[in-house]
Amino acid sequence: MDAPTQPFVAVRTTHRIAMPDTSSPTHNRATAPQLDGDARIAGLLMAINSRSRPSLLDFLRVHMTVSSSSPMTTDDYADWLVSFSRLSQGVVLREIKPVDTISFTQTVVVDDRVYSATHEFHLRFEAFAGGKILEIRGRPGELQSIAKSQADCLAQVQDLCDRGARAGVFSGTVLIARGSEVLFEYACGAANKRYDVPNNPDTKFNLGSANKMFTAVAVAQLVERGRLSFTDTVDQYIDDTWLPPSVTRRITVHHLLSHTSGLGSFFNETFFNGSRARFRAIDDFKALVRDDRPAFAPGERFEYSNNGVLLAGVIIERVTGMSYYDYIREAIYAPSHMLDTDCYDIDAPVPNLAMGYIPLVDPTGRRSVPEWRENIFEHVAKGGPAGGGYSTVRDLHRFATSLISGVLVGPEMRQALWTDYAGMGYGYGFNVEKTASGTMIGHGGGFSGISASFRVALDTGYVAIVLSNYDMGTFGLARCIEHVVDQIQE
Known part of the structure; x- marks a missing residue:
């Protein structure tokens, strides 16, 4: 339902938006601002560590100028930085890099106080000495690479999970496996805070976009069986009511x-300004899609699209003559023995299903323990092809095993799913990335009150799954776990 990954970037909403081009024309190097050790950097870090929105706003209003064409407002930056400060519990300065005298950008490297993970802030300034900040962007920094034994790495994963739980930024479940062998399971927090129901390895969590993988595999199965082709045009299956x-x-x-x-994306004004209960069957989403028009010529570039994968689900219905939900149960869940996975109606009393939780921001920054509200009015009433279904860490491990072993699709289709077509680390419904140990595939998911990460290392067979019912609950933790698992020394 969201972007395919959860990068540490400033975004205005939970949905992907285009950020402005940060490149600048080449300037005379003699005019480059002298920014190293600038007090503004110290001020920014102090404001982040205050965990106070007023302090962050005060800093931004004095030291930043945001153009009218920017997709981010000053308030958006404050919201983003407040969220980062909550998730990181503050930062420790690691390094201030020299100014890039071409783009007038300075990189500040920090470690967070929860997982000791490294992050980078990229501050772009006006092109003169003492110029204000024009833009702040963030990205994950390089994590330290220390290859260890499997036992040492699993102990480190345990420590990371404990840190997130103690800091109150992670509630959820974790599973690490190699092939079919489960090596590590972890659960913490409450599936339902009203009744103090604890999470456990069989708790069902909302996957956000992670179940785009199921839609992609289902389409690949139909291609494998000769019932459609990846080169078929959409008009062969979708009529003008869409x-x-x-x-x-x-x-x-x-x-x-x-x-x-x-x-x-169907997450538009029509969706947000009305009742979520209107959208349950796939055809209910027509009203959210029918006015969409391509932002560029198809095939020209990569731009994450919930509408695109939703329409892939429509094609599944047209080709099979079954509802999307029934077909996915029959073609994906049943052969994988995924008994606790489905697109449940949010108002149905499903046993052991985790409610999603959003932290209420304390505008003063004085409250040490966050207050929470449920996300029931934020998300879809029922998930679908683009995301919003539920699963467990154990079921997702079964899915990984079925996928790799050839139960779901053959080698040729797996290669089709895991080819990076646009050079953006994405295939068909799967992220595809190169790591220290080889190729890693999977998908993330996130929305208000939910967060998910599913990764499989194809060369080593390690599987890392992190599910959370907290807003951005896998932030930092999933990345650190994936890195630790990737460093396991044979």
Whole structure:
């Protein structure tokens, strides 16, 4: 439902937006601002460590100027930094890098106080001495690489989970496996705070976008069986009650699954301004999609699209004659023995299902323990092809095992799923990335009150799954766990 990963970047909402180009024309190096050790950097870090929105706003209003064309407002930056300060519990300065005299950007490297993970802030300044900050961007920094034995790494994973739980930023479950062998399980926090019901390894968590993988595998199965092709145009399956033929005849199944269709997201004003209960069956989403038009020529570039994967689900229904939900149960969940996975209606009394929780921001920053509210009015009433279904760490491990062993699709289709088509680390419904140990595939998920991470190292067979019912609950933790697992020495 969200972006495919949860990068540490400033974003205005929980949905992906385009950030402005930070490149600048080449300037005379003699005019480069002298920013090393600048008091503004110290001021920014002090404001972050205050965990106070007023302090952050005061800093930004004095030291930052945001152009009218920026997708971020000063308030957006304050919200983002407050969220980061909550999740990191503050930062410790590691390094201030020299100014890039071409882009007038300075990089500040910090460690967070929860997981000791490294993060980078990139501050772009006006192109003169003493110029104000124009933009702040963030990204994960390099983590220290120390190869260890499997036992040492699992002990480190335990420590990371304990840190997140103690800091109150992680509530959820974790599973580490190698192939079919489960090596580590962890659960903490409450699935339901009203009744103090604890999470356990069989608790069902909302996956956000992570169940885009199921949609992609289902399409690959149909291609494998000769019932459709990745090169088929969408107009062969979708009528003009969804989108006009002038749009659908230019878009292929390949474009939908690789996020190169140019289409956008059904998380729009119509969705947010009305009752979520209106959207349960796949056809209910027509009202949210029918006005969408490609932002670029299909195939031109990568841009994450919930509408694209939703339409892939529509195609599954048209080809099979079954509802999307029934087909996924039959083709994905049943052969993988995933008995606790489905797109449940949020108002149905499903046993052992975790409610999602959003922290209430204390505007003064004085409250040490966050207050929470449930996300029931934020998310979809029922998940679908683009995300929002539920699963457990154990079921997702079963899915990984079925996928790798060939139960779901053969080697050729797996290769199709895990080819990086646009050079953006994304195949068909899966992230694809190169790591120290080889190729890693999977998907993340996030929305208000939920967070998920699923990763499989294809070369070593390690599986790392982190699910949380906290807003951005896997932030930092999943990344650190993946890194630790990737460093296991044979």
